[in-house]
Amino acid sequence: MATDSLPHASGIIGVAVPRIDGSLKTTGTARYAVDHNFPNIAHAVAVQATIGKGRIRSIDASAAEKMPGVLLVMHHGKIDNVYRFYPHESDGTISEARPPFSDDKVYYWGQFVAAVVAETLEQAKAAASAIKVEYDAETPDVNPDLSDFDGEKQESWKRGDPDKALASSPVTFDQTYVTPVETHNPMELHGTVAVWDGDNYTLYECTQGVVNHRVVMSQVLGVPRENVRVISRFIGSGFGGKLFPWPQSSIAASAARTLNRPVKISVDRRMMFSNTGHRPRTQQRIRLGATQDGKLTAIRHDFFTQTSQLDDFVEHCGEQTPFLYSTPNLVVTTGMVRRNVGAPAPMRGPxxxxxxxxxxxxxxxxxxxxxxxxxxxxxxxxxxxxxxxxxxxxxxxxxxxxxxxxxxxxxxxxxxxxxxxxxxxxxxxxxxxxxxxSAARIPCTASVELCPNGRVCVRCATQDIGTGTYTIFAQVVHAATGVPLDRIDVFLGDSSLPDGPTSGGSMATSAVLPATTTATNSAVTRLLHIATSLPDSPFHGIKPENLAIANGRVMQKNDQQPKVVGVSMSSSRDLTANGVPFEEVLKMANLSGITATGKTAPSFEDPKxxxxxxxxxxxxxxxxxxxxxxxxxxxxxxxxxxxxxxxxxxxxxxxxxxxxxxxxxxxxxxxxxxxxxxxxxxxxxxxxxxxxxxxxxxxxxxxxxxxxxxxxxxxxxxxxxxxxxxxxxxxxxxxxxxxxxxxxxxxxxxxxxxxxxxxxxxx
Amino acid sequence: METFNYVKAPNVEKALASAEQAKFIAGGTTLVDLMKLHVETPKTLVDINLLPLEKIEKLPDGGLRIGAMVRNSDLAWSDEVKKSYPVLSEALLSGASPQLRNMATTGGNLLQRTRCMYFREPNAGTPGGYGCNKRTPGSGCAALDGFNRMHAVLGTSDKCIATHPSDMCVAMAALEAVIHVEGPKGKRTIPFADFHKLPGDTPHIENALEPGELITHVDLPKPVEGAKSTYLKLRDRASYEFALASAAVVARVEGGHIRYIRVAMGGVGTKPWRSHEAEAALMGKPANQASFKAAALAALAKSKPHKDNAFKVELAKRCLVRSLKTATATA
The missing domain is CATH 3.30.365.10 (Aldehyde oxidase/xanthine dehydrogenase, molybdopterin binding domain)
Known part of the structure; x- marks a missing residue:
């Protein structure tokens, strides 16, 4: 990595820093969710409904069950250890709240109606296509015209009297704009590898939020939160589609527990268009009032947003309307229109x-x-x-x-x-x-560990969805300690790490910065205290506040040469440079490491x-x-x-x-x-x-x-x-x-x- | 994908001997896709990649012989094709992506199947699935009343409106290529115009090949002296996308008048669409905008658009006018 030319210390904030995980990706050594394999792993393949609305009359899996390698067929009435998650009455957020196979109804084309688990992927695929499903089909409603909304519109952001102002404005404008259904298409398909050890689940996921995923899945799977670990070290992007759990995660976890074997499931590209979210269609009427010389007198933004039958996802088209321009009269109204489509999901800039x-x-x-x-x-x-x-x-x-x-x-x-x-x-x-x-600072906890091998480890249960989050952590630690980037190890994408933010809403960076800075500074403060309190330390007796860390070395702030005499284990280190490498202090104190934790307090609890x-x-x-x-x-x-x-x-x-x-x-x-x-x-x-x-x-x-x-x-x-x-x-x-x-x-x-x-x- | 047997044929004789109930596989760029989608379910695949049909040779009469196994990229970049048949090179390079062109073969491209979304649905032509007369004769055509923006406006029937997707074939139609085949009954040649079939009442019959016949090579006639040729493809995005409308033109202009003209169109027809109507409208006429517009009008006179694809008629006209302008422009 060409980091030699980068500015040092705090200068590293704001410049173009090559990604510290870049070589793992370019060499193919970064392992994504479904890259995880285990001995005895079984493969699950889901079967999609071929109707858009109706009821399953019968499922005949008799042929599939007899096919080579088939271990388990799951469908309505045949799925174990999966529970309902109530979106608004629980911690966490789920994409599609209905548990897979929980009844015989079909709400949208492509809905999972069955799944086959077999020894190999090919066997599972072959058996999945041998499952015969008969339906009582009804005509689905996928009408692109959303004007048939007959519910109650939700009014928000009202100020002044927009209708009166529109009626009296010298110039008025009234048009309707439509955006179609758009599908998230990250390169990495959705997928899960679920491992059950008798008490605990480990879920290898492609999620934009390992913490949320654990919270939700512990409820869905009916085990305590500490019995679920979610790992998502690399994500082939998400664009919002991977923010919250989808049914394939429950299918894999349930099968893993039933079979007592690791189970892998991958959602293929076809399925991604129906089963893992989309930006819903919107139909927005904008009315503007203005004076002849172009001063806005009123804005009316009335929109319909398409959603699925069971979930309440709303594309909030009016969020920017109230503050982008100045106008005394304004209102936004929202109408949620149900169609027979899969659950929508946030998609970049929802x-x-x-x-x-x-x-x-x-x-x-x-x-x-x-x-x-x-x-x-x-x-x-x-x-x-x-x-x-x-x-x-x-x-x-x-x-x-x-x-x-x-x-x-x-x-x-x-x-x-x-x-x-x-x-x-x-x-x-x-x-x-x-x-x-919008901008905000959301909660985050991060820990920083100074290690005796001269490396610094940063830990946080957030994840890098391809945006460079790994590198941001390293930059912050480097800025505060001067430890070179290639001696900083960043551990993310694991729910067992200190709780970090979901990578969504453009809020990860602003959340991780304060926590990481605080953790780094606390670890350094501890290091300096230890450096001054050890009897054999060259800094013994100096006030900690007169010490600092730079280039990964402890040194006196007054720029005097430190007393390096007596640092016997440092034979391999360059003693001519200023200060003492931090790891020498750890060795002197016989410490396995110095760790500190930092927290980011959310902006919504910050009075200022x-x-x-x-x-x-x-x-x-x-x-x-x-x-x-x-x-x-x-x-x-x-x-x-x-x-x-x-x-x-x-x-x-x-x-x-x-x-x-x-x-x-x-x-x-x-x-x-x-x-x-x-x-x-x-x-x-x-x-x-x-x-x-x-x-x-x-x-x-x-x-x-x-x-x-x-x-x-x-x-x-x-x-x-x-x-x-x-x-x-x-x-x-x-x-x-x-x-x-x-x-x-x-x-x-x-x-x-x-x-x-x-x-x-x-x- | 269904289970299948796989045989590697070392020569044409062995390939033909293994052909019963089999499909030949060359580049596999269409066939493997369709097998994954359960559209093609051959019992046996006969791999013909070892067959010595990968040469491009000059014929004694000045024509060009193209082996069925010549890859699209090799054909497109061949000096002879670039020099004497630029329309073919341009058509090939406008199709697919470099990776696909490196695999796809001349013979295979002649047999490229439609991209109709309903045809490609795994359950099309089955009870409860979309009607598709190509997949199962008599099962209906879901595209007629479905999303048919990409579908054909020329050569359609009430049984099928699927577009022929090839770019190469459009150029070959304009070049009047001749297809050489070999089969149980021996060797024969098929003029390009007769190779692809209109859907009519039998859209499942797409070409003139008899069971067990193998395409061995394609001959291009001697280049027309003094003629210029061009291929223009109009599509939704700039590359790696099928044509909404395309045109291949070979033209010779003398004294400002059109003395030789061949016109074929893509993206609009159920087969590579040779337009005799456009040719008749142009032959002997001055090479000007009025003639080109008249030809475009004639070419699309019998077009029959459906709900989502009416725009193709106008687009095809503009495509043809621009191609004619390019092919008849004096340097």
């Missing part, structure tokens, strides 16, 4: 990503209606304080995001007319969209933090190229500027933002899970038919972090960055599409069939 597609598209359209530059309209309505919560912002530089992005993309030279900009025989369009995501509105901000400027003769549209540039507090690792941070913008590109142009209206099946449930961007689709991407620290969130000033990068991409692209083609796409994704309606015929 709520904000579809919500800002609607709100920001509306702002772009309003600007056009007002004959005003969309950037000017935003600058004019920028909020000075959070008018939703009536609190000051802890740190908001959205205005600077807009102006910086505008400068970089060359917004000044944008001519407003549709199809008015040309380059190299193509029409060019430019568009803009803003982004926001509660006085502020905590959010990150950003914006995207997109440029598209349009060739009308062949209806070919390509996104050619995206310039993104973020105000996400201080960035701890610029390399990993930029990676995340690049990935998020690319995901936003996929959302804008490609991604849509289509349910067959007769069966309710996600009919494009594979990578050939559900398309995501290829490298050839990628525009020139430019990521800028403003890097203003937000000290209300933590002492590093770091917020979080996972989600926000995707928010605001789609409205920027659709506005650029409109600018180039004259076609307003209000229902994503933008398709060639939409663009063929363009009246701009020649470049």
């Amino acid at each position: 709520g904000a990503v579809p919500g800002l597609f609607a709100l920001e598209s509306a702002m772009n359209e309003l600007a056009e209606k007002l004959k005003m530059d969309p950037l000017e309209l935003r600058l004019k309505n920028d909020a000075e304080r959070d008018e939703g919560k009536n609190l000051p912002f802890s740190s908001r530089h959205l205005k600077e995001c807009w102006t910086t992005g505008a400068e970089k993309i060359g917004w000044k030279s944008r001519t407003p007319g549709v199809g008015s900009m040309r380059r190299n025989g193509k029409i060019v369009g430019l568009g803009l969209g803003s982004a926001s995501w 933090a509660k006085q502020y509105s905590l959010h990150s901000y950003g914006c995207h400027f997109a440029e598209v190229e349009w060739e009308p003769e062949i209806a070919r549209l390509r996104v050619s540039r995206v310039v993104s500027v973020f105000d996400c507090g201080r960035i701890i690792n610029k390399g990993a941070g930029t990676n995340q933002m690049l990935g998020a913008v690319i995901m936003g590109l996929g959302m804008s142009l490609f991604e849509e899970t289509v349910h067959d209206h007769r069966t309710g099946q996600p009919i494009n449930n594979n990578f050939a038919d559900y398309i995501v961007p290829t490298m050839a689709d990628l525009p020139d991407l430019d990521i800028t972090f403003l890097d203003y620290p937000d000290y209300i969130v933590n002492e590093y000033g770091a917020r979080g960055i996972g989600e926000i990068g995707m928010a605001g991409v789609a409205p920027a692209i659709t506005d650029a599409v409109y600018h180039a083609t004259g076609v307003r796409v209000r229902e994503l994704p933008v398709r060639i069939e939409d663009l063929l309606k363009s009246t701009v015929h020649e470049a």
